[in-house]
Amino acid sequence: MTLGVRNVGLKYFLEGFAGGESLYQSVRQARERLQGLEDRFPCATWLPVICQNPAQIPPTWDELRSVKTEEIPNLPLPTKRRFRTTLLSSLAITVLVCGVRLVGLLENPEIQAYDLMMRSRPATGLDPRLLVITIDDDDLAIQRKNDESLAGASLSEKSLNKVLAKLNQYQPRAIGLDIYRDFKAKDPDLITRLQKTQNLIGVCKGSDGSVNIPGNSPPPEIPPGNLGFSDFIHDRDGVVRRHLLFMNQEATSLCPARYSFSLQLASLYLRPLGIQTKFTPKGNLQLGKIIFPNLNSRTGGYQNIDANGGQILLKYRSSKQIAEQVKLTQFLSSPLDSGAIKDRIVLIGVTAKGDSPDTWPTPYGIPLDEQMPGVLVHAHMISQILSAVQDGQPLLQVWSLWAEVVWIWGWSLVGGVLAWRRLSLPWLALATGVTSGVLYGVCFGLFISGAWVPFVPSALSLVAMVGLMSIYNSKTEARVGSERNEGNEGD
Structure with a gap:
């Protein structure tokens, strides 16, 4: 019954309030009209109650109806x-x-972001497993002055023979000769040394019939099992971001090597540790417990690239300076600490910036004066393989x-x-x-x-x-x- 009385009181209140009466007057009139129900419902007039701040002017019915939506800011959607x-x-x-x-359409900006992140990584320092003997412009000038038979070569037979003889005294684990020698040596002593230096890896370059690249033949004196191809895979902008580990050479190729120069040297370094090169059923390279998964034509930011052969993303060693370097002239003329060479991989390559420099654009620099010599790119590749196998450094994957x-x-x-x-x-x-x-x-x-x-x-x-x-x-x-x-x- 109380609910019914409340409804009647509300009805009386709304009739007065909507009719133009003030809030207080409407409540008073509703209570007065409920007095007729006191005999059946005692205290019925007490039901209409209003709680109002005396300092606040009560609103009228018209004022409440005229509230505009803009007075309610940031009206939320359902x-x-x-x-x-x-x-x-x-x-x-x-x-x-x-x-x-x-x-x-997003490949180029994605590659630029990739380069930025590659350059921004914290430095990891030099790789202690590597030593690079560089041949710069001064070394070339000195050789040409002392050996007129050098002609257009970058390393004379006399200098090469001295380098190999000195290296053998300090027992490096592997020697990489990153210089094309597609001709027979004339020095009998050098011929014998090239043939009998079992830890020496030479290079050759594969041919590409689609763009009429004939390639380069390997040094005739180095056994086929000690050869590696020097081919790099570069992107559309010429930058080397991928690492080619192995490939099948064309039938007419001058280079018989199936494995890369970097893989051959890394495998030679790991062999005394009982780590052999093998392949998984899916055709991926495996060294020890580490598998190097091949890239696909669509990998990460790459879209429709040529993914032939065994390719992985090249993870540079956080800086341009990959390893300790020594100039050819300095190496031949100065005594060396045996610990600087023993059980290391020694690379021999050209860093001269002559008429036809062997330099490559990398994430660290694309202009010619910022490009990286090929021998140092090989060093980064070798370091990536060894760091993954020996140090547990993660490979770049997608x-x-x-x-x-x-x-x-x-x-x-x-x-x-x-x-x-x-x-x-x-x-x-x-x-x-x-x-x-x-x-x-x-x-x-x-x-x-x-x-x-x-x-x-x-x-x-x-x-x-x-x-x-x-x-x-x-x-x-x-x-x-x-x-x-x-x-x-x-x-």
Whole structure:
């Protein structure tokens, strides 16, 4: 019965309040009209109660009806609809970004981000397992002055014979001669030394009939089992970012070597440790417990590359200075500490910047004066193999396609969450920039740990989602506000 009395009291109150009476007067009139129910419902007039701050002027019925929607700031959209819209929008943006990525439009910016992360890694220092004997422009000038038979070669037979003889005294584990010698030696002593130096690896270059590259023959004196090809795989911009470990030579190739120069030297170094070169059933190279998975035509940021042979991503040793270096002239004229050579891999190569320098663009520099000599690129490759096998350093690998798609989608959802906050434009731009920085930091951390994950597509989906949802929120709120204003005018 009390509920019925309350409804009657509310009816009386609304009739008076809507009729223009003040709030207090409407309550008073409702209580007076309930006096007729006192005989059946004692204290019925006590039911209408008002609690009001005496200092506050009570509103009128017309004032309550004229409240405008703009007086309620940041009117939220229904959460369920917002969630559905954000989810569908993030999926659409992810599909669009992944589609653009698959056709190769993001390959260049992804490669640039890759180079930036490669250069930004903390330095790891010199590799103590390597020593590089360099032949610079001064060494060439000295050789030509002392040996007129040098002609166009970079290392005379006399100097080569002296280098090998001195190296053998200090017992290096492997010697790599990164100099093309596709002609027979004339010095009988050098011929014998080349033939009997079992830890010496020579180089040759494979042919490529598609671009009319004939290649280079190996030194005739070095046994076929001690040869490695010197071919590099470079990207469309000429930069060496991949490491070719092995390949099948063309039938007409002048170079018979199946394994790379770097792999041959690394295998020779690891052999006394009982680590042999073998292949998995999937055709991947395996050294000890470490498997070197071959790249596919679509790997990470790469789209439709030539993935023939055994290729991996080249993980440079965090700096240009890969190992201790000594000039040829200094090596031949100065006494050496036996510990500087014993059980090391010694590389011999040209670093001269003459008319036809053997230099290559790398993530550390593309202009000619910043390019890296080929012998040092080989040193980085050797160090990568040994660091993975001996030091447990992770190889650079990529996630599966679906894992990358989920990763990109996740960052588009993060962009949707930022747009939910309804920040002002300057604050939204700042939040987006900070979040993009966090994204780069996460990608860089994963890169150091051995995973190349998509940064550019993720950042693109993040920014696109923030922009799209911000526009959608603005238009939706404007439409809702317009509809409410029209409703108030109709009343």
